[in-house]
Amino acid sequence: MTSRLPPRGNVTTSYAHSEKKRDGSTVPATSPSVRARVRGAERSSMAPLRPLSRLPGLNSANVLLVESEEQFQQRLADRLVEETTFTVNVRLAKSLPLPVENEESRPRIDLVVFIINLTSELSLQSAEASVKCLDHRYFLGKVSFMVTNARNVAAPGERLDAVRKLAASLHCALLFAEDQTPDGVTNATERLLTILKVAAGLVPMTTALYLSNLTRGTALRDIDQPSFD
Amino acid sequence: MAATLSLTGPPDLDLSSASDLSVSSRSSNRSLRVAEKERKKKKAEDPFVLALKYFSDVEAGTPVNGNDEVERNMVLVEKLAYSKGLSPEAISIMLEFAMSLRMGTSLCARVLKCLIPATLVPQEAVVRAVVWLSVGKIPVSTQILFIKWVLTVFDMIDAKDQLRAVYGFIFNFVTEENLCPFICHLLYLLTRKESVRVFRVRKLLELQSRLGRQPFLLSLLSLYKVFCPEMVMLSIPSRIKSGFRNHNMPWKSALIAVQKGAGPHVAAGISPASTTIKTNPRKRKRCHLELPVMTSVVSKEAQTEPSSCGKVVPLVQLHSFAQLLENMHRIELPAQMGSLLGSSLALQYLDCVQDESALLRLNFWLGYALHEEFLFCGDRGASQNSQEALPFLDRLLSTQHFLQEGFSCSEAFLYKFLNVWDGSLLRPQILGLLSNIPVVPSAQIRQLLFEPLMQLFFTSSLFFKCGLMECLNNMLLKWLTWHSVYALEDDLDISLNSHTSINMTLSGFKDSVMELVDFVGRLASLGLQLEGCHSLLLSFVLDFYETVCDMFMKYGLPLVVMPPPGVFYPALFATDPVSVDRLAYIMHRYKVNFTSAKSQEELTKQAFHISRQMVREFNHYIIVMVNCLWNSKMFQLDMGLSLGEDLLLKSKVPQYWASFDLVHHPAFMSYAVDFHHRQNENKMVPASKRYTSNQCATS
Numbered sequence: 001m002t003s004r005l006p007p008r009g010n011v012t013t014s015y016a017h018s019e020k021k022r023d024g025s026t027v028p029a030t031s032p033s034v035r036a037r038v039r040g041a042e043r044s045s046m047a048p049l050r051p052l053s054r055l056p057g058l059n060s061a062n063v064l065l066v067e068s069e070e071q072f073q074q075r076l077a078d079r080l081v082e083e084t085t086f087t088v089n090v091r092l093a094k095s096l097p098l099p100v101e102n103e104e105s106r107p108r109i110d111l112v113v114f115i116i117n118l119t120s121e122l123s124l125q126s127a128e129a130s131v132k133c134l135d136h137r138y139f140l141g142k143v144s145f146m147v148t149n150a151r152n153v154a155a156p157g158e159r160l161d162a163v164r165k166l167a168a169s170l171h172c173a174l175l176f177a178e179d180q181t182p183d184g185v186t187n188a189t190e191r192l193l194t195i196l197k198v199a200a201g202l203v204p205m206t207t208a209l210y211l212s213n214l215t216r217g218t219a220l221r222d223i224d225q226p227s228f229d
Numbered sequence: 230m231a232a233t234l235s236l237t238g239p240p241d242l243d244l245s246s247a248s249d250l251s252v253s254s255r256s257s258n259r260s261l262r263v264a265e266k267e268r269k270k271k272k273a274e275d276p277f278v279l280a281l282k283y284f285s286d287v288e289a290g291t292p293v294n295g296n297d298e299v300e301r302n303m304v305l306v307e308k309l310a311y312s313k314g315l316s317p318e319a320i321s322i323m324l325e326f327a328m329s330l331r332m333g334t335s336l337c338a339r340v341l342k343c344l345i346p347a348t349l350v351p352q353e354a355v356v357r358a359v360v361w362l363s364v365g366k367i368p369v370s371t372q373i374l375f376i377k378w379v380l381t382v383f384d385m386i387d388a389k390d391q392l393r394a395v396y397g398f399i400f401n402f403v404t405e406e407n408l409c410p411f412i413c414h415l416l417y418l419l420t421r422k423e424s425v426r427v428f429r430v431r432k433l434l435e436l437q438s439r440l441g442r443q444p445f446l447l448s449l450l451s452l453y454k455v456f457c458p459e460m461v462m463l464s465i466p467s468r469i470k471s472g473f474r475n476h477n478m479p480w481k482s483a484l485i486a487v488q489k490g491a492g493p494h495v496a497a498g499i500s501p502a503s504t505t506i507k508t509n510p511r512k513r514k515r516c517h518l519e520l521p522v523m524t525s526v527v528s529k530e531a532q533t534e535p536s537s538c539g540k541v542v543p544l545v546q547l548h549s550f551a552q553l554l555e556n557m558h559r560i561e562l563p564a565q566m567g568s569l570l571g572s573s574l575a576l577q578y579l580d581c582v583q584d585e586s587a588l589l590r591l592n593f594w595l596g597y598a599l600h601e602e603f604l605f606c607g608d609r610g611a612s613q614n615s616q617e618a619l620p621f622l623d624r625l626l627s628t629q630h631f632l633q634e635g636f637s638c639s640e641a642f643l644y645k646f647l648n649v650w651d652g653s654l655l656r657p658q659i660l661g662l663l664s665n666i667p668v669v670p671s672a673q674i675r676q677l678l679f680e681p682l683m684q685l686f687f688t689s690s691l692f693f694k695c696g697l698m699e700c701l702n703n704m705l706l707k708w709l710t711w712h713s714v715y716a717l718e719d720d721l722d723i724s725l726n727s728h729t730s731i732n733m734t735l736s737g738f739k740d741s742v743m744e745l746v747d748f749v750g751r752l753a754s755l756g757l758q759l760e761g762c763h764s765l766l767l768s769f770v771l772d773f774y775e776t777v778c779d780m781f782m783k784y785g786l787p788l789v790v791m792p793p794p795g796v797f798y799p800a801l802f803a804t805d806p807v808s809v810d811r812l813a814y815i816m817h818r819y820k821v822n823f824t825s826a827k828s829q830e831e832l833t834k835q836a837f838h839i840s841r842q843m844v845r846e847f848n849h850y851i852i853v854m855v856n857c858l859w860n861s862k863m864f865q866l867d868m869g870l871s872l873g874e875d876l877l878l879k880s881k882v883p884q885y886w887a888s889f890d891l892v893h894h895p896a897f898m899s900y901a902v903d904f905h906h907r908q909n910e911n912k913m914v915p916a917s918k919r920y921t922s923n924q925c926a927t928s
Contacts, residue, residue, distance in 0.1 A: 150649035151604055160649075173688060176651045181615075187653035191688045198759075206759055214687045214755060217680055 049098060050135040051142055054108035060087035061200035062107050063192070067115035068095055068126035072148055072179045076115075079189040086202060088193075096130035110200040112138060113192065115146045116163055118155035124163065131170070141208030142199050144173040146188065164217065173215040280305040285322045289331040299332065307343045314347030314487040317387075321354040328361035328375070338371050341378055345483045349387045355379060356391050359399060369407050376411040381480050383418055396424045403436065413445040417452055417593075422586070425457045434463070455585045547574060557582075570595075570628050580632055595625075596638030604645055615655065622658035626665075634711070635665035647681040652689045660696055664703035668711065671740035679748050686752055691763060694756050698769035701749050705742070705776055709784040712738055739788050742780075746790045749773055754795020762799040764808065770796055771811045778818040781826055789822055789839055791846045798868070801854060802889060806896045816854065819847055858894070861887035 049064075063080065065073040070092070077090040089107065098106070112134060117123040127145070134143065145167045149155055167174040175191055178184030195215075199208040280302035293299060306323065309315065315323065326332075327340035362372060386392070392399075396419055402412045430453055437446050454461040547553050547560070553574050560578060569575040569591060579587060602618060629635050639662055650659065669678060686697055753770040760766050774796065780786045792815075800812040826839055849866075856862040863886050864872060877885050887893055892901065 174684065175688060176649055178651050178654055183653065184651060187651055190690045191652065194688055194690065203759065204761070211687060211759075215684050217684055218676075 048133050048135045049096065049109060049112070049138070051109065051137050056108055056110075056201065057087070059202070060089060061110050061196050061202065062089045062091065063111045063113060063196050064091045064093060064109045065113050065115060066093045066096060066127070066130055067117075068123050069117055069120065070094055072115050072117075072177070075179070075185050076189060076192070079185055080192065083193060086197070086200075088196070095126050096133035110142060111192075111196050112143045113146055114143070115148065118147055118149045118159055118163070119152055121159070124159060128166065131166070139170050139172065141171075141210070141212030143170065144175060144192075144195055146175045146177050146192070148177050148179045150176050168217055171212055171216045173212060174217060277305055277309055281319055281322050284326045287326070287331060289329075291332055293332050293335055299336070303336070303339065306340075310343040310345045311483055311486070314345045316347055317349050317351045317354075320344060320346055321351055324354045324358050328358040328367070330361075330366055334366075334368055334371065337367065338374055341371070341374050342480075344378060344382075345480060345487055346382055346385050347487060348385070350382050350385050352386050352388050352391050355386060356395055359392075359395060362402070363398070369405075372408060373411060376408060376415060378480065380411065380414055380418075381484070383415075389419065393419055393421065393424070396420075400429060400432075403432065406440070409436065409440070410443070410445040413449045417449050420449075420452055420456070422456045425453045425460060427460055429453075430460050452586065452589060455589055550574065550577075553578060570624060573631060576628060576631055592636055592638040595636055596642060599639065599642040604642070604649070618655060619658070622655060622662070626658060626661045629662070629665045635662070635667060640666045644677050647678075647685075650681070650685065652685045652693050656693070656696060660700040664700045664707060666704070668708050668738060668741050670737060671744050674741060674744050679744075683752070686756065687759070691760055691766060694752075694760065694766055695769045698749070698753070698766070698773060701745065701752075702769070702773045702776055705745055705749075705773070708738075708742060708745075709776075709780060709786060712786060713784045739786070742786065742788060743790065746777055750790075750793040750796065754793050757795060757799050762803065764803065764805050767800060767803060767808050768811075771800060771808060771815065774815050775811070775818070778815050778822060781822045782818075787826070787839075789819070789826065789843050791819070791843050791850070797850055801857065804895050806899070809894070809896050813854075816847075816851060820851075823847065857889045858891050861890045863887070863889055 065076060067073040073092050077092060080088050080090050091106070091109070114127045114130065115123075116127050131143075145163065147160070147163055150160060164174065173195060175188070177188035177191075179188070195211065197203050198206050198211045201207070283298065283302045284306070287299075291299070306315075306319070309319075323340050323344060327337045330337060358375065361367070362375065367375075396416070399412065399415060399419070402408050403416070405412075430450070433446055433450055433453075437443070437450075440446065450461055450463060454463070547556065553560075557578075569579060569587075579591075598621075602621070625639065629639070643659070643663055643666060646659065647663075682697065686694060753766075753773070756766055757763070757770065774792050777790055777792075780788055780790075797812070800808050803809055823839065823844065830839075853866055853868055856866055861884075864877060865886070882888055891897060
């Protein structure tokens with residue numbers, strides 16, 4: 001009854017099979033030469049990221065971590081590539097849209113994770129702007145938000161509410177992470193892998209849309225004082 | 230009072246004593262004085278002592294701008310304050326200096342900001358400062374700063390009786406709008422039953438009509454109401470939004486630094502008979518998360534006098550249960566309610582007496598501590614956080630375990646914490662606290678509890694899923710136990726939180742339990758599917774259903790709920806024999822519960838209302854189980870999944886209808902192998918003793 005993923009055959013170091021690549025965040029050039037390289041007639045230079053434009057890899061998954069501060073994503077990526085039951089390829093970006101130059105070499109992205117630091121307003125604004133550059137088909141369970149510093153006193157309550165509203169309206173999972181301790185990073189990695197496995201189709205009988213229905217929240221959170229009168 | 234208290238150190242003594250002594254005795258004391266002078270000279274050379282002397286002696290009206298000496302001495306004092314904290318005498322001198330505005334208002338705020346105590350704050354200094362406050366020349370922002378400082382160091386003030394004596398004095402400040410929130414907070418900490426007077430209540434109500442239903446006014450009024458309910462006619466919501474805010478920002482980090490530097494203080498667990506640890510007050514340096522040591526309200530000097538009024542015994546003096554019983558009627562609770570959490574005697578007293586004001590204060594302190602540490606923490610290192618946090622939470626857990634119920638403030642805290650939890654921070658403690666929350670009304674349970682738990686459950690690892698299952702199982706057990714005791718007591722609510730308890734009817738309780746069982750059923754079915762029917766998760770799920778199946782027999786709750794198909798079928802077709810066996814046991818218990826419920830219904834003619842749907846489901850499950858395991862007639866009944874015969878034939882499994890009976894079931898493979906081993910052994914036995922083997926088809 002239990003289904004097991006086939007173990008990775010002849011494994012060398014994690015970096016040999018899994019890779020980390022940095023996608024730059026420069027504004028894509030609109031020069032004619034770039035546009036000519038792009039396949040498809042009406043592809044604009046600000047092409048949104050599409051989930052099904054490529055074939056999937058065997059026993060592997062690709063995740064894109066988007067964080068405007070570029071701090072937490074590095075540590076997460078280091079832990080993510082250590083996964084052994086399947087190959088994890090991590091791509092890092094500061095914001096979307098991704099530059100068109102890399103579009104040829106870019107594999108199919110199974111999961112896009114927006115990392116938001118609640119103590120900085122810029123982080124939230126950058127995430128909100130990047131969200132608009134994703135193809136709508138990603139929002140069927142292939143996008144999730146990860147929030148750090150939620151318990152910090154410096155983070156105003158309105159910002160957390162805004163993130164909650166954003167995640168709820170887009171039907172995305174909202175994860176909280178403790179980025180200060182190594183244990184917290186390990187836990188965040190595990191949670192990301194749980195979602196990534198489903199998004200990449202590696203869990204039988206479960207699709208990303210199915211999981212997103214289970215994990216999505218509502219925006220209303222009036223729990224400041226439950227009144228039992 | 231002000232004149233006779235000697236606050237300053239040796240330098241003053243020198244000047245005054247010389248003039249007091251008469252001529253005749255001067256010569257006899259000469260040698261003594263010479264020795265004294267030597268010692269004092271050495272001490273007086275210490276720059277800090279010199280600085281203190283300066284501040285105690287400086288004349289009023291000395292200019293501040295351009296005064297290098299003042300600047301130098303201020304810097305010295307500040308340096309010491311931030312490194313090791315100020316001694317009680319230094320605090321007295323500096324506070325007196327600041328609040329008397331001897332050198333103008335500019336220095337006052339600066340001094341207040343650096344008043345970090347090392348050990349204690351003498352209460353006389355605070356009382357004198359309050360007197361200065363009323364003189365009226367201090368600017369409002371500085372007044373606010375002073376009150377905030379008093380609130381921050383409140384736990385370090387050595388005794389509170391003098392402060393309580395000037396309660397009325399402090400109360401008068403409540404009319405100033407700027408000071409009102411802070412004064413209300415201070416009054417909340419100082420109020421006792423004697424302080425509640427009708428004119429004070431009237432004044433607060435008048436303020437409320439002017440300022441609106443402010444949370445600080447409501448909190449203070451609710452405390453008054455708890456002490457003297459007949460005086461406060463207002464209806465106050467049982468939980469007040471946000472209560473008092475935290476005021477210790479300018480001093481917090483410095484306080485922590487000083488206390489850390491002083492060395493960690495070992496906290497003891499709950500001791501069976503004795504009260505908390507008796508420590509030397511000099512060595513008592515506590516981390517801000519640690520439970521305070523229990524002290525009595527009255528200061529040590531006054532204790533030696535026989536107290537003629539009331540003969541009140543402070544709790545700290547009791548050491549055994551016998552003593553507690555003797556003095557039950559005249560026990561005085563300590564000023565710092567948090568210290569009760571460390572002592573089992575105190576908890577027993579609290580549970581028995583049900584003093585509402587004490588509970589209110591305890592909840593207030595506990596809620597404050599929990600919020601400070603886990604919800605609104607700053608950027609401190611997380612390892613430091615968990616070192617203090619773990620013992621604190623463990624202590625809270627053992628207290629709740631001792632009292633067999635939770636506190637309302639920890640419940641409120643948990644709901645907020647679950648919304649920002651990552652699932653692994655302090656997981657065992659948080660899950661333990663979660664299992665202690667009281668019954669949640671079914672209208673709110675989804676939003677408060679189920680939603681955040683669902684989000685965590687489906688994105689976390691297998692171990693979190695198992696941990697949460699166990700936590701929800703414990704929660705259900707506790708609710709059922711509470712119900713069975715509550716039902717026996719005939720409407721007497723015996724819980725600790727009786728003044729904020731929900732009036733729960735039997736049907737309301739049944740609704741909540743139904744919601745919880747349904748929720749766990751959903752989590753279990755989906756979790757098993759996502760984890761591929763992992764046997765560890767299955768075992769925790771079956772634990773839960775072992776509790777559920779006996780709800781009627783063991784706990785007297787007239788409710789029977791069947792497990793969903795997503796739990797039943799994975800257990801029936803599991804690959805380990807233990808799961809199948811436990812499922813069979815659970816089915817057996819369901820049958821016992823159903824039959825006894827039916828017989829009781831016939832006996833008492835009471836409408837039990839076992840849902841027909843449940844009985845049908847049970848019958849269906851039993852038929853499937855027996856067909857599968859015993860009759861070798863699998864797939865002949867609708868199992869929720871219909872497989873056509875041609876498809877089954879295509880699978881080329883020989884005799885597919887018998888593929889899950891007792892002989893062929895994959896879970897019992899080990900028993901089959903064992904049987905064959907024994908058969909082989911028996912073949913070695915001589916013919917006369919050969920077994921006649923049973924009718925077991927061996928394939």
